[in-house]
Amino acid sequence: MNVITDNLGMIGQGLATTLTIAVIGYVCALVVGTLIAVFRVSPIPPLRALGAAWVTVACNIPTLCLMILAAFAAPRAGVPLSLFAAAVTAIVFSASGFVCETVRSGINSVAKGQIEAARALGMSFGLIIRAIVLPQALARTIQPLVNIFISCLIGSSLAAAIGVSELTNVTQQLNLRYAQAVVTFLTSGVTYLVIAFLATKVGGLLERRITGREARA
Numbered sequence: 001m002n003v004i005t006d007n008l009g010m011i012g013q014g015l016a017t018t019l020t021i022a023v024i025g026y027v028c029a030l031v032v033g034t035l036i037a038v039f040r041v042s043p044i045p046p047l048r049a050l051g052a053a054w055v056t057v058a059c060n061i062p063t064l065c066l067m068i069l070a071a072f073a074a075p076r077a078g079v080p081l082s083l084f085a086a087a088v089t090a091i092v093f094s095a096s097g098f099v100c101e102t103v104r105s106g107i108n109s110v111a112k113g114q115i116e117a118a119r120a121l122g123m124s125f126g127l128i129i130r131a132i133v134l135p136q137a138l139a140r141t142i143q144p145l146v147n148i149f150i151s152c153l154i155g156s157s158l159a160a161a162i163g164v165s166e167l168t169n170v171t172q173q174l175n176l177r178y179a180q181a182v183v184t185f186l187t188s189g190v191t192y193l194v195i196a197f198l199a200t201k202v203g204g205l206l207e208r209r210i211t212g213r214e215a216r217a
Contacts, residue, residue, distance in 0.1 A: 003178045004187055014170030015191060021084070021156040021166060025091030026149045032092060033099025034138075038129055040104050051100065058097025064158045066090035071162045087159035087166075095152050102144045106137030139210045146203030150196045157192070167191060 004011065039051035070086035081089065110133050118128045138145070160169035171188040175181045 001183065003174055003180045003183055007174055010170055010174070011167070011187075014165060014167040017084075017164065018153070018156050018166040018168075019195075021087050021091065021159060021164070022149070022153040025088050025095060025156070026152040028088070028092040029095035029099050029148070029152065030145070033096035034103050034134070036096060036100040037103035037107060037137075038134075040100065041107055041129075043125060055097045055100050058093050058095075059101070061094070063090055063094045063155045064161055066094055067158055067162050083159070083162050083164050086162060087156065087164050090158075091152050091155050094155065095148055098148050098151070099145065102141050102148065103134075103137055105144075106139075106141040107133050109140055110136050142203050142207040142210070146199055149199055153195060153199070154192060 036051045036054050039047040040055070042048055042051075067087055067090040070081055070089045071083055074081050074086065114132055115128060118132055123131075156166055157168040159166050160172060163169070167188055171184045174184045178184070
Protein backbone atom coordinates (compact mmCIF):
# COMPACT_ATOMS: atom_id res chain seq x y z
CA MET A 1 0.00 0.00 0.00
CA ASN A 2 3.03 2.31 0.00
CA VAL A 3 2.24 3.25 -3.58
CA ILE A 4 -1.02 4.77 -2.27
CA THR A 5 0.13 6.29 1.00
CA ASP A 6 3.23 7.83 -0.57
CA ASN A 7 1.20 9.51 -3.29
CA LEU A 8 -1.92 10.66 -1.47
CA GLY A 9 -1.39 14.25 -2.60
CA MET A 10 -1.23 13.25 -6.25
CA ILE A 11 -4.27 11.01 -5.89
CA GLY A 12 -6.16 13.76 -4.07
CA GLN A 13 -5.48 16.23 -6.87
CA GLY A 14 -6.67 13.68 -9.42
CA LEU A 15 -9.82 13.06 -7.41
CA ALA A 16 -10.48 16.80 -7.13
CA THR A 17 -10.17 17.14 -10.91
CA THR A 18 -12.50 14.18 -11.42
CA LEU A 19 -15.14 15.68 -9.13
CA THR A 20 -14.79 19.09 -10.77
CA ILE A 21 -15.31 17.64 -14.25
CA ALA A 22 -18.26 15.53 -13.10
CA VAL A 23 -20.01 18.28 -11.13
CA ILE A 24 -19.54 21.06 -13.70
CA GLY A 25 -20.48 18.70 -16.51
CA TYR A 26 -23.58 17.48 -14.70
CA VAL A 27 -24.86 20.90 -13.65
CA CYS A 28 -24.42 22.30 -17.16
CA ALA A 29 -25.98 19.16 -18.68
CA LEU A 30 -28.93 19.51 -16.30
CA VAL A 31 -29.54 23.08 -17.46
CA VAL A 32 -29.01 22.37 -21.16
CA GLY A 33 -30.92 19.08 -21.08
CA THR A 34 -33.90 20.66 -19.32
CA LEU A 35 -33.98 23.43 -21.92
CA ILE A 36 -33.87 20.87 -24.74
CA ALA A 37 -36.69 18.93 -23.04
CA VAL A 38 -38.79 22.10 -23.09
CA PHE A 39 -37.96 22.44 -26.79
CA ARG A 40 -39.18 18.89 -27.36
CA VAL A 41 -42.61 19.61 -25.86
CA SER A 42 -42.84 23.10 -27.32
CA PRO A 43 -45.73 23.99 -29.64
CA ILE A 44 -43.17 25.48 -32.06
CA PRO A 45 -42.17 22.85 -34.71
CA PRO A 46 -38.61 24.16 -35.35
CA LEU A 47 -37.82 23.93 -31.62
CA ARG A 48 -39.20 20.39 -31.48
CA ALA A 49 -37.07 19.44 -34.48
CA LEU A 50 -33.97 21.01 -32.90
CA GLY A 51 -34.61 19.12 -29.66
CA ALA A 52 -35.05 15.81 -31.46
CA ALA A 53 -31.88 16.34 -33.49
CA TRP A 54 -29.90 17.30 -30.36
CA VAL A 55 -30.95 14.15 -28.52
CA THR A 56 -30.23 11.92 -31.51
CA VAL A 57 -26.67 13.21 -31.84
CA ALA A 58 -25.90 13.55 -28.12
CA CYS A 59 -27.10 10.07 -27.16
CA ASN A 60 -25.51 8.17 -30.03
CA ILE A 61 -21.92 9.42 -30.19
CA PRO A 62 -19.52 7.91 -27.62
CA THR A 63 -18.30 10.39 -25.03
CA LEU A 64 -14.68 9.50 -25.79
CA CYS A 65 -15.19 10.47 -29.45
CA LEU A 66 -16.72 13.76 -28.35
CA MET A 67 -13.76 14.45 -26.05
CA ILE A 68 -11.21 13.78 -28.77
CA LEU A 69 -13.11 15.97 -31.23
CA ALA A 70 -13.43 18.78 -28.67
CA ALA A 71 -9.77 18.54 -27.70
CA PHE A 72 -8.18 18.23 -31.14
CA ALA A 73 -10.71 19.06 -33.85
CA ALA A 74 -12.25 22.15 -32.26
CA PRO A 75 -8.92 24.08 -32.15
CA ARG A 76 -8.41 23.38 -35.86
CA ALA A 77 -11.86 24.85 -36.47
CA GLY A 78 -10.87 28.01 -34.63
CA VAL A 79 -12.40 27.13 -31.27
CA PRO A 80 -9.48 26.72 -28.86
CA LEU A 81 -10.30 24.59 -25.83
CA SER A 82 -8.07 23.41 -23.02
CA LEU A 83 -8.03 19.67 -22.41
CA PHE A 84 -10.05 20.22 -19.23
CA ALA A 85 -12.64 22.32 -21.08
CA ALA A 86 -12.81 19.71 -23.85
CA ALA A 87 -13.58 16.97 -21.32
CA VAL A 88 -16.29 19.05 -19.65
CA THR A 89 -17.81 20.07 -22.99
CA ALA A 90 -18.04 16.46 -24.15
CA ILE A 91 -19.71 15.35 -20.93
CA VAL A 92 -22.16 18.26 -21.03
CA PHE A 93 -23.20 17.50 -24.60
CA SER A 94 -23.48 13.76 -24.09
CA ALA A 95 -25.28 13.90 -20.74
CA SER A 96 -27.65 16.66 -21.85
CA GLY A 97 -29.31 14.25 -24.27
CA PHE A 98 -30.08 11.78 -21.49
CA VAL A 99 -31.18 14.57 -19.15
CA CYS A 100 -33.54 15.78 -21.86
CA GLU A 101 -35.24 12.41 -22.25
CA THR A 102 -35.44 11.93 -18.48
CA VAL A 103 -36.99 15.34 -17.89
CA ARG A 104 -39.31 14.91 -20.88
CA SER A 105 -40.65 11.69 -19.35
CA GLY A 106 -41.28 13.63 -16.15
CA ILE A 107 -43.05 16.37 -18.09
CA ASN A 108 -45.27 13.80 -19.80
CA SER A 109 -46.22 12.39 -16.38
CA VAL A 110 -47.78 15.67 -15.25
CA ALA A 111 -51.56 15.49 -15.35
CA LYS A 112 -52.95 17.15 -18.46
CA GLY A 113 -55.80 18.52 -16.38
CA GLN A 114 -53.37 20.81 -14.53
CA ILE A 115 -52.00 22.14 -17.80
CA GLU A 116 -55.47 22.69 -19.26
CA ALA A 117 -56.54 24.50 -16.09
CA ALA A 118 -53.50 26.76 -16.32
CA ARG A 119 -54.30 27.54 -19.94
CA ALA A 120 -57.87 28.35 -18.97
CA LEU A 121 -56.48 30.89 -16.52
CA GLY A 122 -54.60 32.55 -19.37
CA MET A 123 -51.10 31.41 -18.39
CA SER A 124 -48.51 31.39 -21.18
CA PHE A 125 -46.64 28.25 -22.24
CA GLY A 126 -43.43 29.49 -20.62
CA LEU A 127 -45.14 30.25 -17.31
CA ILE A 128 -46.91 26.88 -17.29
CA ILE A 129 -43.59 25.11 -17.83
CA ARG A 130 -41.75 27.12 -15.15
CA ALA A 131 -44.41 27.24 -12.47
CA ILE A 132 -46.32 23.99 -12.88
CA VAL A 133 -44.68 21.40 -15.10
CA LEU A 134 -40.93 21.52 -14.42
CA PRO A 135 -41.12 21.46 -10.59
CA GLN A 136 -43.21 18.29 -10.72
CA ALA A 137 -41.19 16.75 -13.54
CA LEU A 138 -37.86 17.25 -11.75
CA ALA A 139 -39.26 15.97 -8.46
CA ARG A 140 -40.44 12.76 -10.17
CA THR A 141 -37.13 12.07 -11.89
CA ILE A 142 -34.66 12.49 -9.05
CA GLN A 143 -33.24 8.97 -9.11
CA PRO A 144 -32.83 8.84 -12.91
CA LEU A 145 -31.09 12.22 -12.74
CA VAL A 146 -28.81 10.90 -10.00
CA ASN A 147 -27.96 7.99 -12.28
CA ILE A 148 -26.98 10.49 -14.96
CA PHE A 149 -24.66 12.18 -12.45
CA ILE A 150 -23.04 8.81 -11.82
CA SER A 151 -22.63 8.41 -15.57
CA CYS A 152 -20.94 11.82 -15.68
CA LEU A 153 -18.64 10.72 -12.86
CA ILE A 154 -17.68 7.50 -14.63
CA GLY A 155 -17.47 9.29 -17.97
CA SER A 156 -14.95 11.74 -16.52
CA SER A 157 -12.46 8.86 -16.42
CA LEU A 158 -12.35 9.02 -20.22
CA ALA A 159 -10.57 12.36 -19.87
CA ALA A 160 -7.46 10.32 -19.13
CA ALA A 161 -7.36 9.46 -22.84
CA ILE A 162 -6.79 13.11 -23.79
CA GLY A 163 -4.26 13.79 -21.04
CA VAL A 164 -6.33 15.38 -18.27
CA SER A 165 -4.79 14.58 -14.89
CA GLU A 166 -7.91 13.23 -13.26
CA LEU A 167 -8.13 10.14 -11.05
CA THR A 168 -7.83 7.50 -13.77
CA ASN A 169 -4.95 9.33 -15.42
CA VAL A 170 -3.14 9.55 -12.08
CA THR A 171 -3.81 5.84 -11.54
CA GLN A 172 -2.22 5.06 -14.89
CA GLN A 173 0.82 7.18 -14.04
CA LEU A 174 1.29 5.42 -10.70
CA ASN A 175 0.95 2.03 -12.34
CA LEU A 176 3.61 2.92 -14.91
CA ARG A 177 5.90 4.14 -12.15
CA TYR A 178 5.42 1.33 -9.65
CA ALA A 179 3.99 -1.56 -11.75
CA GLN A 180 1.24 -2.09 -9.16
CA ALA A 181 -1.85 -2.31 -11.34
CA VAL A 182 -3.97 -4.26 -8.86
CA VAL A 183 -3.46 -1.86 -5.95
CA THR A 184 -3.71 1.36 -7.94
CA PHE A 185 -6.73 0.47 -10.05
CA LEU A 186 -8.50 -1.21 -7.13
CA THR A 187 -8.10 1.98 -5.12
CA SER A 188 -9.38 4.04 -8.04
CA GLY A 189 -12.35 1.73 -8.61
CA VAL A 190 -13.34 1.76 -4.94
CA THR A 191 -13.16 5.56 -4.93
CA TYR A 192 -15.57 5.81 -7.86
CA LEU A 193 -17.83 3.25 -6.16
CA VAL A 194 -17.95 5.19 -2.89
CA ILE A 195 -18.81 8.45 -4.64
CA ALA A 196 -21.54 6.78 -6.67
CA PHE A 197 -22.92 5.11 -3.54
CA LEU A 198 -23.06 8.43 -1.68
CA ALA A 199 -24.75 10.12 -4.65
CA THR A 200 -27.39 7.39 -4.71
CA LYS A 201 -28.02 7.78 -0.97
CA VAL A 202 -28.35 11.57 -1.27
CA GLY A 203 -30.75 11.14 -4.19
CA GLY A 204 -32.84 8.64 -2.23
CA LEU A 205 -32.98 10.96 0.78
CA LEU A 206 -34.05 13.89 -1.37
CA GLU A 207 -36.69 11.79 -3.11
CA ARG A 208 -38.14 10.61 0.22
CA ARG A 209 -38.33 14.16 1.55
CA ILE A 210 -40.12 15.42 -1.54
CA THR A 211 -42.49 12.43 -1.55
CA GLY A 212 -43.25 12.97 2.13
CA ARG A 213 -43.88 16.66 1.58
CA GLU A 214 -46.27 15.91 -1.30
CA ALA A 215 -48.08 13.32 0.84
CA ARG A 216 -48.59 15.83 3.66
CA ALA A 217 -49.83 18.40 1.17
